[in-house]
Structures are given as C-alpha cells and as structure tokens.
Amino acid sequence: MLSENPEQYRDAAVAGIRKLLGVAPGQPVPVEQVECVKMGTTVATNALLERKGERTLLVTTRGFRDGLRIAYQNRPRLFDRNVMLPEMLYESVVEADERHAGGV
Numbered sequence: 001m002l003s004e005n006p007e008q009y010r011d012a013a014v015a016g017i018r019k020l021l022g023v024a025p026g027q028p029v030p031v032e033q034v035e036c037v038k039m040g041t042t043v044a045t046n047a048l049l050e051r052k053g054e055r056t057l058l059v060t061t062r063g064f065r066d067g068l069r070i071a072y073q074n075r076p077r078l079f080d081r082n083v084m085l086p087e088m089l090y091e092s093v094v095e096a097d098e099r100h101a102g103g104v
Contacts, residue, residue: 004043013037048089058090065093 047053
C-alpha cells in the first residue's frame with residue numbers, strides 16, 4: 001500500500017486498517033479492535049534527504065544550540081584538518097530558557 005494514492009484512498013493509514021480488519025469502504029472502523037496505529041513511510045525521509053520539505057526550526061535548551069552539530073565527534077578520520085560536516089536539516093535555532101528547580 002502506498003502512503004499516497006489519492007485515486008484509491010484519501011488516507012493510507014485508514015485504508016490499511018480497513019484492509020487488515022476486513023472493513024469495507026464507507027463502513028465504520030470498529031475502534032474497539034484498534035489499540036494503536038504506528039505508520040512509517042519514506043515520504044518524510046525523502047523530503048529531508050532531498051531538502052524538499054518545509055523549512056524547519058530547532059528549538060533547544062539555552063546553551064545547546066550546537067549540540068546536533070557537535071554530535072559525538074566520532075569521525076572515521078579523526079585527525080583530518082579539513083572536516084566536511086553534513087548540512088543540518090534545520091534552517092535556524094532558537095534557544096529556550098528552561099524551568100529552574102524550585103518553580104517558575
């Protein structure tokens with residue numbers, strides 16, 4: 001089942017549930033038979049890899065704006081002087097003040 005196939009169905013998750021439960025189109029889905037729904041697709045992954053998705057903002061705790069950029073520093077060639085870092089998936093960063101111990 002494709003995650004997008006508007007000629008066949010509006011929503012892939014609902015279409016998948018109907019198919020698994022044997023529920024005909026237009027009939028109500030018996031919600032008591034569904035505990036949870038988890039769905040993974042390549043649509044979001046491809047959008048990130050191709051940089052075709054929405055502009056993204058990273059919100060992080062103040063002082064950690066470079067956390068994802070720094071990462072673990074595990075590089076196969078640790079002593080290279082010209083390190084090529086991958087382009088980050090977010091466009092900009094906002095640092096947020098966190099709550100302090102003892103209340104607001």
